Amino acid sequence: MYIYIGFLTIILGLVFGLINTLNLVTVLDKINTMIKIPNGLLQWINDNANLIILVVMIFAILAILLFCLVKEVGKIKYKKIKAVIMLIGFISYFISAVLFISAAGIKVSYSIKDKTQYEVLTIDKKNMVILSTVNDKFLITEYTLKDGTIFFMTNNYMIIDNNNIFISYLNFSSSPTIVSE
Structure with missing residues (x-):
């Protein structure tokens, strides 16, 4: 026993x-x-x-x-x-x-504000960040970097195929500021 x-x-x-x-x-x-x-x-x-x-x-x-x-x-x-x-x-x-x-x-x-690592890509000479993956497609939005602060421009989103795109990984020094105007 x-x-x-x-x-x-x-x-x-x-x-x-x-x-x-x-x-x-x-x-x-x-x-x-x-x-x-x-x-x-x-x-x-x-x-x-x-x-x-x-x-x-x-x-x-x-x-x-x-x-x-x-x-x-x-x-x-x-x-x-x-x-x-x-x-x-x-x-x-x-x-x-x-x-x-x-x-x-x-x-x-933990909240999304704590996240600083993102997958990024460039489309039509615009910096884009991947927010999510849905059914092998990426939900992306534009981002800008000003004075060390990252801004996510969430007034426009795009869903794109994940085929034939180049993705890089960036670790931002701080969490993003969301701009929805």
Whole structure:
């Protein structure tokens, strides 16, 4: 019976760990847009991505495992061992909860105003931005760049085929200002 519970706990912990990893990516991405993370730290995160994922997954597995076996942990006679196990469980729960709550808050508060990366193209010597894709067609509108500010001219839209066009990707320094006149 304990083998079955242990196996299910590890599988559930792995799934929970993957969710926590995605939450960590969301949190780090938001932090990087709010305050630029130094390149050295970003490089360290990239170099150690597998280790970070492994640690997050281990914390998730421990959190689920200790949650399922809390009665058995309570039966341990040695107080120091019980305290260490409970501390590890608390840290695991805390990290998982912080990642979940912060990522959920970021996802809920995200708006189109936060977007700065767009697909752009040129049609008849006009700069156009792709707003959406519908049935293999692009919804586009004109954009202009003045003094570092991007303006989307939303008074006219076009729907075009996605055949034989050249698309580039631009990352604007700030979110666009919508002009609808």
